[in-house]
Amino acid sequence: MTSTKSSLKLLGIIATIFGLLTLISGGQALFLGPERGVDMGQVVTPVLAFNFLAGFAYVAAGIGIWKGQRWAARLAVALAAMTIIMFTYLGVHILSGGAFELRTVIAMGFRTAFWAMVAFVAMRGIRT
Template identity: 50%
Template sequence: MTRAAAVFAVIFGLLTLLAGGRALFGGADMGAVFDFVLIFNFLAGFAYVAAGVGLWRGDRWAAPLSIAILAATLIVFAAFGWQVMSGQPYEARTMGAMMLRSVVWLAISLIALRAQRR
């Protein structure tokens, strides 16, 4: 299970970097996005890859990094929610993407913690 989570984290990270890079540097009109969410997600892609590599290798820092990614994602998600609740226009796909990221990193964090206990 740990190896599968590691591979998934790396692939998820690479896809995040690709999509985020296109959105930030490709000049694509993304609609009503919040720059802080877009920048966070792009930069988090590097951490996703690092966490996946650490999980694959069985490094002890992989679980804390996974938890830090989850915590940071939840903080950015809350800030996004705050902006939405204040009436700012937003893209519904951002809401879905942040929910997906939160669930993915909760699962990876739980797998990493279980692996670390062994």
């Protein structure tokens, strides 16, 4: 197995795990909430909902990248773009005086950087 294929397989595994963790954390926040002991703080609901739903696409992209599928690289690009849009929405929300948690800003920054990196590596590494 070539170094590029090994790297893509590892990236696919990491992206899939990222997606599964996103589904778990987002699902707990959305469906369990504070009445079940989940401290959500100042939730920005559209961002939370986006992140949860994106978790399904993260898993799909991760599996596709692991398998070397070109569509998965394109999905990673779309995920990076949509995450940038939601991060921008969060910024506008904050600048408009909306309540938020610093951990949300940090998480969105991490998500944006992560999916930009995944998209870049996948687009360069998957050739069909």
